[in-house]
Amino acid sequence: MYDASLGTGANARSYLTGLSLALVLTAIPFSLVYYKPVATNVMLLVIAVAAITQIVIHLKYFLHLSFNGTPRESLLALCFAAILILIMVGGSLWIMFDLHYRMGPLEHRPASNH
Amino acid sequence: MTDAIVFALLFATYVVMSRGTAGGLTGRELFSVPRTFGETLVLLFSSATFGFATLAARACDREATVLLLLLTFILGASFVSMEIHEFHGMIAMGAGPDRSGFLSAFFTLVGTHGLHVTVGLVCILVLIGQLLYKGLNEAVGSRLFRLSLFWHFLDIVWIGIFSVVYLPGAL
Numbered sequence: 001m002y003d004a005s006l007g008t009g010a011n012a013r014s015y016l017t018g019l020s021l022a023l024v025l026t027a028i029p030f031s032l033v034y035y036k037p038v039a040t041n042v043m044l045l046v047i048a049v050a051a052i053t054q055i056v057i058h059l060k061y062f063l064h065l066s067f068n069g070t071p072r073e074s075l076l077a078l079c080f081a082a083i084l085i086l087i088m089v090g091g092s093l094w095i096m097f098d099l100h101y102r103m104g105p106l107e108h109r110p111a112s113n114h
Numbered sequence: 115m116t117d118a119i120v121f122a123l124l125f126a127t128y129v130v131m132s133r134g135t136a137g138g139l140t141g142r143e144l145f146s147v148p149r150t151f152g153e154t155l156v157l158l159f160s161s162a163t164f165g166f167a168t169l170a171a172r173a174c175d176r177e178a179t180v181l182l183l184l185l186t187f188i189l190g191a192s193f194v195s196m197e198i199h200e201f202h203g204m205i206a207m208g209a210g211p212d213r214s215g216f217l218s219a220f221f222t223l224v225g226t227h228g229l230h231v232t233v234g235l236v237c238i239l240v241l242i243g244q245l246l247y248k249g250l251n252e253a254v255g256s257r258l259f260r261l262s263l264f265w266h267f268l269d270i271v272w273i274g275i276f277s278v279v280y281l282p283g284a285l
Contacts, residue, residue, distance in 0.1 A: 015165040051277035
């Protein structure tokens with residue numbers, strides 16, 4: 001058999017817990033958008049919160065990531081990827097929206113740049 | 115990790131482009147909440163069945179592993195066919211990737227995800243073949259474990275897709 005230390009903490013209960021939590025966190029934003037009972041801003045906030053929670057649920061119950069069971073190198077690699085993503089995505093959005101702002105209608109342009 | 119960066123940048127591209135509809139159809143007219151919900155459920159259940167397949171492999175139960183992988187394959191294949199059907203309908207409505215910046219970014223992001231799922235499906239088939247012919251040895255078990263990481267990762271990317279693309283687009 002293969003190395004049992006890979007994916008420690010995996011058992012049927014963790015997958016079932018993860019599945020049911022993910023189902024609830026999927027049903028909430030979809031039903032909100034389908035029935036539209038509240039304002040758009042509130043719905044966007046609920047969608048964002050449900051998505052982040054569900055990603056954490058997936059990492060914990062499906063990928064069995066935790067701060068004491070996962071090897072240090074894997075966590076470091078994950079942090080490194082997160083930093084790269086932050087720099088590249090944050091930087092791209094910053095530049096593109098700044099560009100969008102500067103290229104927008106005349107009255108929106110900053111006075112010092114013309 | 116590199117895949118995570120690829121998808122993160124495609125998400126950034128989509129967010130930048132999402133308002134550039136060039137007078138064409140917008141997400142509100144194109145996205146169907148029930149259809150996306152169906153795709154989400156299928157992919158979520160396939161993630162769970164893959165999890166149970168790795169559990170069966172750890173319990174050295176080859177038949178159960180193969181059956182659960184087959185179930186995962188069927189669920190994954192129905193996800194891909196739903197997505198192809200959706201893309202086909204959009205292109206037939208004149209909302210193909212060449213229509214606007216928004217649609218180019220949409221097809222690139224969602225299409226890349228669909229392509230990854232398709233590659234995962236091929237890998238599942240190869241793994242089923244290896245389980246049948248080579249048995250559940252250490253190398254096959256390790257491949258199964260790594261493919262499960264890939265599959266769960268794709269489900270996480272899908273959470274991002276429906277939360278960034280479909281749900282805000284349908285509002």
